[in-house]
Amino acid sequence: MHVLARFFAPRISVHAHCDLPCGIYDPAQARIEAESVKAICEKYAGNQDADFRARALLIKEQRAELVKHHLWVLWTDYFKPPHFAKYPGLHQLFNEATKLAGATGAKGSTDAGVAQQLLDKIAEIDKIFWETKQA
Amino acid sequence: MHVLARFFAPRISVHAHCDLPCGIYDPAQARIEAESVKAICEKYAGNQDADFRARALLIKEQRAELVKHHLWVLWTDYFKPPHFAKYPGLHQLFNEATKLAGATGAKGSTDAGVAQQLLDKIAEIDKIFWETKQA
Amino acid sequence: MHVLARFFAPRISVHAHCDLPCGIYDPAQARIEAESVKAICEKYAGNQDADFRARALLIKEQRAELVKHHLWVLWTDYFKPPHFAKYPGLHQLFNEATKLAGATGAKGSTDAGVAQQLLDKIAEIDKIFWETKQA
Amino acid sequence: MHVLARFFAPRISVHAHCDLPCGIYDPAQARIEAESVKAICEKYAGNQDADFRARALLIKEQRAELVKHHLWVLWTDYFKPPHFAKYPGLHQLFNEATKLAGATGAKGSTDAGVAQQLLDKIAEIDKIFWETKQA
Amino acid sequence: MHVLARFFAPRISVHAHCDLPCGIYDPAQARIEAESVKAICEKYAGNQDADFRARALLIKEQRAELVKHHLWVLWTDYFKPPHFAKYPGLHQLFNEATKLAGATGAKGSTDAGVAQQLLDKIAEIDKIFWETKQA
Amino acid sequence: MHVLARFFAPRISVHAHCDLPCGIYDPAQARIEAESVKAICEKYAGNQDADFRARALLIKEQRAELVKHHLWVLWTDYFKPPHFAKYPGLHQLFNEATKLAGATGAKGSTDAGVAQQLLDKIAEIDKIFWETKQA
Numbered sequence: 001m002h003v004l005a006r007f008f009a010p011r012i013s014v015h016a017h018c019d020l021p022c023g024i025y026d027p028a029q030a031r032i033e034a035e036s037v038k039a040i041c042e043k044y045a046g047n048q049d050a051d052f053r054a055r056a057l058l059i060k061e062q063r064a065e066l067v068k069h070h071l072w073v074l075w076t077d078y079f080k081p082p083h084f085a086k087y088p089g090l091h092q093l094f095n096e097a098t099k100l101a102g103a104t105g106a107k108g109s110t111d112a113g114v115a116q117q118l119l120d121k122i123a124e125i126d127k128i129f130w131e132t133k134q135a
Numbered sequence: 136m137h138v139l140a141r142f143f144a145p146r147i148s149v150h151a152h153c154d155l156p157c158g159i160y161d162p163a164q165a166r167i168e169a170e171s172v173k174a175i176c177e178k179y180a181g182n183q184d185a186d187f188r189a190r191a192l193l194i195k196e197q198r199a200e201l202v203k204h205h206l207w208v209l210w211t212d213y214f215k216p217p218h219f220a221k222y223p224g225l226h227q228l229f230n231e232a233t234k235l236a237g238a239t240g241a242k243g244s245t246d247a248g249v250a251q252q253l254l255d256k257i258a259e260i261d262k263i264f265w266e267t268k269q270a
Numbered sequence: 271m272h273v274l275a276r277f278f279a280p281r282i283s284v285h286a287h288c289d290l291p292c293g294i295y296d297p298a299q300a301r302i303e304a305e306s307v308k309a310i311c312e313k314y315a316g317n318q319d320a321d322f323r324a325r326a327l328l329i330k331e332q333r334a335e336l337v338k339h340h341l342w343v344l345w346t347d348y349f350k351p352p353h354f355a356k357y358p359g360l361h362q363l364f365n366e367a368t369k370l371a372g373a374t375g376a377k378g379s380t381d382a383g384v385a386q387q388l389l390d391k392i393a394e395i396d397k398i399f400w401e402t403k404q405a
Numbered sequence: 406m407h408v409l410a411r412f413f414a415p416r417i418s419v420h421a422h423c424d425l426p427c428g429i430y431d432p433a434q435a436r437i438e439a440e441s442v443k444a445i446c447e448k449y450a451g452n453q454d455a456d457f458r459a460r461a462l463l464i465k466e467q468r469a470e471l472v473k474h475h476l477w478v479l480w481t482d483y484f485k486p487p488h489f490a491k492y493p494g495l496h497q498l499f500n501e502a503t504k505l506a507g508a509t510g511a512k513g514s515t516d517a518g519v520a521q522q523l524l525d526k527i528a529e530i531d532k533i534f535w536e537t538k539q540a
Numbered sequence: 541m542h543v544l545a546r547f548f549a550p551r552i553s554v555h556a557h558c559d560l561p562c563g564i565y566d567p568a569q570a571r572i573e574a575e576s577v578k579a580i581c582e583k584y585a586g587n588q589d590a591d592f593r594a595r596a597l598l599i600k601e602q603r604a605e606l607v608k609h610h611l612w613v614l615w616t617d618y619f620k621p622p623h624f625a626k627y628p629g630l631h632q633l634f635n636e637a638t639k640l641a642g643a644t645g646a647k648g649s650t651d652a653g654v655a656q657q658l659l660d661k662i663a664e665i666d667k668i669f670w671e672t673k674q675a
Numbered sequence: 676m677h678v679l680a681r682f683f684a685p686r687i688s689v690h691a692h693c694d695l696p697c698g699i700y701d702p703a704q705a706r707i708e709a710e711s712v713k714a715i716c717e718k719y720a721g722n723q724d725a726d727f728r729a730r731a732l733l734i735k736e737q738r739a740e741l742v743k744h745h746l747w748v749l750w751t752d753y754f755k756p757p758h759f760a761k762y763p764g765l766h767q768l769f770n771e772a773t774k775l776a777g778a779t780g781a782k783g784s785t786d787a788g789v790a791q792q793l794l795d796k797i798a799e800i801d802k803i804f805w806e807t808k809q810a
Contacts, residue, residue, distance in 0.1 A: 019335070020194050021373045022174035024167070032161055039157035051785060054732045057459045059155050065289070072342040076368040084365070091361035095354070098346040103291045110456060154740070156778045186380060189327045192594045200694070207747040211773040219770070226766035230759070233751040238696045245591060290464050292444035296437055302429065309427035321650060324597045329425050424605070426643045462729045470559070477612040481638040489635070496631035500624070503616040508561045515726060560734050562714035566707055572699070579697035599695050 025078040027126040030070035034122055036063045037106045038115035045112065060106070067101040067118065074125065083132055090128065097121035160213040162261040165205035169257055171198045172241045173250035180247065195241070202236040202253065209260065218267055225263065232256035295348040297396040300340035304392055306333045307376045308385035315382065330376070337371040337388065344395065353402055360398065367391035430483040432531040435475035439527055441468045442511045443520035450517065465511070472506040472523065479530065488537055495533065502526035565618040567666040570610035574662055576603045577646045578655035585652065600646070607641040607658065614665065623672055630668065637661035700753040702801040705745035709797055711738045712781045713790035720787065735781070742776040742793065749800065758807055765803065772796035 018024070037060055044056040075094040084090050099105055100118040109115075153159070172195055179191040210229040219225050234240055235253040288294070307330055314326040345364040354360050369375055370388040423429070442465055449461040480499040489495050504510055505523040514520075558564070577600055584596040615634040624630050639645055640658040649655075693699070712735055719731040750769040759765050774780055775793040 018171050018175070018194050018198055019331075019373045019377050020175055020178060020191055022171045022178065022194070022198075024171045024174050026167055028163060029167060032159070032164060036153050036157045036159045039159050040153070040155055043155060043157065051728075051732060052783075053456075054459050054729050055736065055782070056155055057456060058463050058733050058736060059153050059157070061289075061460065061463060063153055063157075068342070068346065072338070072346075072368075076338065076342075076365060077372055084362070091365065092354070095346060095349075095361065098342075102347055103289045107289050107460070108457075154736075154778045154782055186323075186327060187378075188591075189324050189594050190331065190377070192591060193328050193331060193598050196595065196598060196694075203747070203751065207743070207751075207773075211743065211747075211770060212777055219767070226770065227759070230751060230766065233747075237752055238694045242595070242694055243592075288441050288445070288464050288468055290445055290448060290461055292441045292448065292464070292468075294437065294441045294444050298433055299437060302431055302434060306423050306427045306429045309429050310423070310425055313425060313427065321593075321597060322648075324594050325601065325647070326425055328598050328601060329423050329427070333423055333427075424601075424643045424647055458726075459729050462726060463733050466559075466730065466733060473612070473616065477608070477616075477638075481608065481612075481635060482642055489632070496635065497624070500616060500631065503612075507617055508559045512559050512730070513727075558711050558715070558734050558738055560715055560718060560731055562711045562718065562734070562738075564707070564711045564714050568703060569707060572701055572704060576693050576697045576699045579699050580693070580695055583695060583697065596695055599693050599697070603693055603697075 019077060021077060025074060025129070027070075027074060027122060027129050030067050030074070031119065031122045031126065033063045033066040033070065034101070034106070034115065034119050037067065037101075038112050038119065041106075041110050041112035041115050044110045057110070060110075064101045064105075064107045067106070067122075068098050071098050071101070071122070071125070074129065078129070079132075083128075086132075087128055093121065093124055093128075097125060154212060156212060160209060160264070162205075162209060162257060162264050165202050165209070166254065166257045166261065168198045168201040168205065169236070169241070169250065169254050172202065172236075173247050173254060176241075176245050176247035176250050179245045192245070195245075199236045199240075199242045202241070202257075203233050206233050206236070206257070206260070209264065213264070214267075218263075221267075222263055228256065228259055228263075232260060289347060291347060295344060295399070297340075297344060297392060297399050300337050300344070301389065301392045301396065303333045303336040303340065304371070304376070304385065304389050307337065307371075308382050308389060311376075311380050311382035311385050314380045327380075330380075334371045334375075334377045337376070337392075338368050341368050341371070341392070341395070344399070348399070349402075353398075356402075357398055363391065363394055363398075367395060424482060426482060430479060430534070432475075432479060432527060432534050435472050435479070436524065436527045436531065438468045438471040438475065439506070439511070439520065439524050442472065442506075443517050443524060446511075446515050446517040446520050449515045462515070465515075469506045469510075469512045472511070472527075473503050476503050476506070476527070476530070479534070483534070484537075488533075491537075492533055498526065498529060498533075502530060559617060561617060565614060565669070567610075567614060567662060567669050570607050570614070571659065571662045571666065573603045573606040573610065574641070574646070574655065574659050577607065577641075578652050578659060581646075581650050581652035581655050584650045597650070600650070604641045604645075604647045607646070607662075608638050611638050611641070611662070611665070614669065618669070619672075623668075626672075627668055633661065633664055633668075637665060694752060696752060700749060700804070702745075702749060702797060702804050705742050705749070706794065706797045706801065708738045708741040708745065709776070709781070709790065709794050712742065712776075713787050713794060716781075716785050716787035716790050719785045732785070735785075739776045739780075739782045742781070742797075743773050746773050746776070746797070746800070749804065753804070754807075758803075761807075762803055768796065768799055768803075772800060 040056050040060045040063065044053055044060075047053065047056075071094060075091075079090065087093075097118065100114070100121055101107065106115050106118050175191050175195045175198065179188055179195075182188065182191075206229060210226075214225065222228075232253065235249070235256055236242065241250050241253050310326050310330045310333065314323055314330075317323065317326075341364060345361075349360065357363075367388065370384070370391055371377065376385050376388050445461050445465045445468065449458055449465075452458065452461075476499060480496075484495065492498075502523065505519070505526055506512065511520050511523050580596050580600045580603065584593055584600075587593065587596075611634060615631075619630065627633075637658065640654070640661055641647065646655050646658050715731050715735045715738065719728055719735075722728065722731075746769060750766075754765065772793065775789070775796055776782065781790050781793050
């Protein structure tokens with residue numbers, strides 16, 4: 001977390017998830033894994049070693065799977081019917097975001113630009129998430 | 136993330152991990168799971184239903200295991216010899232934090248106070264982590 | 271598989287999934303796990319032994335998680351924009367089905383009736399799935 | 406499901422497993438993963454891209470592992486001594502099938518023919534399975 | 541390892557497994573998990589606390605699952621047709637051992653005696669394993 | 676286990692772990708996985724086939740991750756403050772060992788010599804472990 005953020009927001013509660021449910025959710029979990037996906041793409045681009053690239057691909061596969069999982073949890077467990085009523089595009093947004101983490105997106109590509117698109121989708125979700133928490 | 140934090144720090148990169156390594160790390164991952172552990176303890180305390188409590192215990196076990204994992208990753212993969220030289224108590228801090236997530240801590244207890252102790256330890260690690268990122 | 275689908279498509283190979291993608295999908299995967307969830311509820315109801323019930327709860331948690339996972343895979347990986355255009359309620363159907371597998375449904379309940387509701391939702395998805403395979 | 410089994414047992418619900426036990430088992434779980442393995446081999450053969458092939462290999466490894474797991478569960482958990490007495494070759498059949506899913510079979514090969522051999526073995530198991538369910 | 545064992549066998553190679561295959565196998569992996577299962581049963585018997593017992597049951601479930609997995613790997617991956625020809629009861633031995641780790645054995649029971657029966661079966665497998673390594 | 680070891684130590688209990696805690700621990704678990712890592716490196720060196728090497732890399736990644744996990748468990752769960760007081764270098768030893776299993780060690784390298792360094796570190800831990808068990 002940025003130093004200023006820390007200063008101005010000393011009591012931030014962190015948020016996640018679990019199916020008790022514990023009531024803790026936070027899109028940061030998906031975003032952190034997606035940042036990892038993007039960083040892997042950049043390292044892949046800068047390293048021609050075949051073994052390194054094989055490792056990059058398999059680790060990227062895992063991180064992208066985690067992105068999908070964290071987004072699915074938000075979509076199913078955090079968001080409720082009133083949220084979907086208020087944000088009519090929310091289903092599609094999640095569907096596009098998870099597709100962007102999958103075979104037709106970050107799993108099937110080593111392009112950091114694709115990973116950035118995924119991050120942008122997650123940012124859209126993050127924005128809505130925090131609006132609903134304010135409400 | 137708090138709204139003010141968002142305003143003052145619009146470009147915050149989020150941080151995590153992976154063993155490529157991707158170079159992305161963030162103690163928030165451990166902290167989010169620990170918040171979940173604490174919330175589970177609170178829900179456990181407020182609900183006498185035997186089945187609910189059984190579910191609470193098994194989910195807490197999983198989240199606490201994730202706390203341990205995320206801390207272990209930071210300790211082994213992020214922190215380097217110069218960090219341990221600069222922070223002589225860092226090994227012990229991680230050892231105590233992971234013990235607090237285990238059988239003698241949050242796994243073996245349903246006391247939210249124990250989960251809070253775990254969160255406090257993670258906060259100590261978080262502080263050091265961000266100091267090293269500034270350096 | 272829907273009875274008519276079976277009749278008109280006797281050579282359909284069984285179908286599943288994976289994020290290559292391999293192109294193999296089949297709602298039977300979710301349904302089988304949901305059948306397991308329902309059977310666990312029935313065995314739970316017929317057995318007062320505390321240890322048996324504790325085991326039933328933890329195994330039900332795992333099977334229900336698999337139901338969610340298999341449904342999420344179909345929703346994100348199999349179904350494409352034209353499908354969602356043709357079936358406007360499909361997003362909501364999946365959202366309801368996965369909620370029924372989660373804390374507010376089969377995870378949080380030992381009622382076989384709730385598990386049956388989950389099976390009924392999966393049957394709705396199954397019907398649409400096989401219609402799209404015919405198309 | 407065997408064609409005759411299907412004809413004579415049109416209402417059999419699909420079945421799986423778990424170690425409660427829930428009593429639900431179905432060889433379709435192994436078969437679906439094996440279909441995926443075969444489809445991956447075919448896609449591998451038709452795509453020279455090194456990254457695609459690396460992904461194909463790692464995903465095939467996972468699906469083949471699931472084939473082994475589902476078969477092991479049937480062998481240990483569903484089949485009982487009287488079944489092994491009635492089908493003296495059943496142990497060997499399972500041993501060969503799981504070997505065909507492993508390093509000397511579908512894991513170690515990208516030949517769709519090997520994956521088909523695995524599917525054929527699973528079909529033999531499936532036939533016996535449904536005979537025992539009829540009994 | 542016992543001190544005498546260490547003295548007389550300083551170059552023991554340890555053995556395991558993996559589906560490359562790496563050629564490393566060792567029944568100790570199954571045995572260690574089974575020792576854990578037995579120790580859990582003993583701790584369960586000596587502790588009336590409901591939460592402790594719930595945790596014991598869920599952890600026992602995991603360790604017993606690992607026993608099954610390690611045994612299945614030996615049965616499928618290490619043992620070859622000539623071994624089964626030489627030891628005609630080997631299939632049945634493995635089947636009984638894995639059943640003893642499952643619902644009708646160590647998973648479904650908290651009796652340390654059942655866990656000991658499992659350990660005895662693993663010891664029989666261990667004996668045959670090392671005979672075949674000598675050959 | 677070596678035949679002589681078996682003769683002189685017929686009652687050796689094997690040891691592991693779990694977070695009940697069951698009180699069973701054994702560095703052999705980490706060592707077995709590390710032996711596998713080394714064997715994979717040797718097989719990798721002797722086989723030019725691209726697919727074999729891709730499989731070797733991904734399986735090595737998994738086995739090395741298990742090495743880390745088993746070591747982390749020992750460090751956090753088995754060793755207590757008095758042990759760290761008695762062996763002042765123990766924290767660093769574990770940190771170096773787990774780093775040797777990670778990206779800067781056995782995960783990031785196919786050199787069997789690196790895997791041997793990992794095994795040597797594990798042997799140092801093993802020695803201390805058994806000294807503490809004697810005490």
